[in-house]
Amino acid sequence: MKKNKTCGSRFKMLLEEAKITTTEFADFLKISQAQNVHNWYTRGVPDYRIEEVARKLSVNSEWLKTGEGPKDARHLRLVDETGNTFDAQAIRGLYTVIEPTDVELPFFKEKPVAPGSNKTHVIEDTSHPIRLPRSHLDSLEINHADAICAYMIGNSMAEKIEDGSTIAIDRGLTQIIDGEIYAIEHDGMLRIKYLHRMPGNGLRLRSHNSAEYPDEIFRAAQIEEQNIRVLGWVFWCSTLNKRRPPVPFL
Template structure:
């Protein structure tokens, strides 16, 4: 594989790890690891830590030279793969499908649409609005009319979890928050899931004079934040909030 991004993605998928798992195990921040896997970081000082977590040869991970696994590891991998092919595990297969974040229609339940509920999301500021969502904690079934009434596609709708009381009682800690990931153009006074300098948060955004943005919380115990034009690249919009449920 020609790029570091491709190799770390392959190594992570091989062990069925989440990006959060890798970040925690290596001591990296979540956004830093995300940038490696998205190809925005071409080299990293964490290469030895990553190789250890992925159980791969460091030279292969760093520059693609040599074998991905040692000889002993290759034999163990082949035996493991042969065993997994012989005996299918329905629970693991379901987990794999959910991890892919697929949106499905349940024909046995009035064609309800199953939407995964994510603990985490990662975005990059490369201008193309790319985001990834991980750590599925369950899913919620919504009727097709939910999407039709709001003129949104199910595949553009993501459910994430609020992580503090900054918007209490409008959005409480642990609430499910539905965002439209294709709706990232800031509309004055709307709530958005954002990343600010790599920190995930949900804020009401107001346009200010001179091209600044004011980020406000419903809970006024949390002071407003102002993002000036020269720091706009630190603000990344994941999607506009259109739904919440406790």
């Protein structure tokens, strides 16, 4: 764990300018012992922490490490290994933090199990990732690794979710909460429905467009026989208007 002893004074200066204590900064970095961060004043920031600390304080990591080059990192566009762009966001006075603004979610769709087959299964399409604001997931306490996207197929959920809409699914929430919308895989078919629990571990599927799609009720044995499994809770959807309204008096 090599440390850059020469950067200690620069690190101290940055925290003083930002009016943030070593205890607060340690908490922000999720370091349990604040004294370890305070020791960086004299011992320097460890090499493996330089990039992270520089990013959190919006300075050039090379300047923090050696004192050479420009101090300001605002001219830099930082990109992480997943392609997320980092932007500076004010958090406390002069103190700024750089965090990724988007999360890239894998896209899943229904595909034939073999060319020409009528039987389908739900698999990932690696050529079609979807990006959502990180704040959407964080506000709902969704683990980023659990989130996936898919397309709504058909009009069973119209006018709630239109045909062709992109939906986002939290695979971390598969416990059925009555009346919530879930994505399910039904014998290889991707379906989006309101779910309700029934006595005897049964399940009721309800469409928003109930006039055309009546409720479906499955007993526990049928759920197993027909390979029905809950993929996750639908927490977001994108719905476009079907037409552009005409502009009058033109």
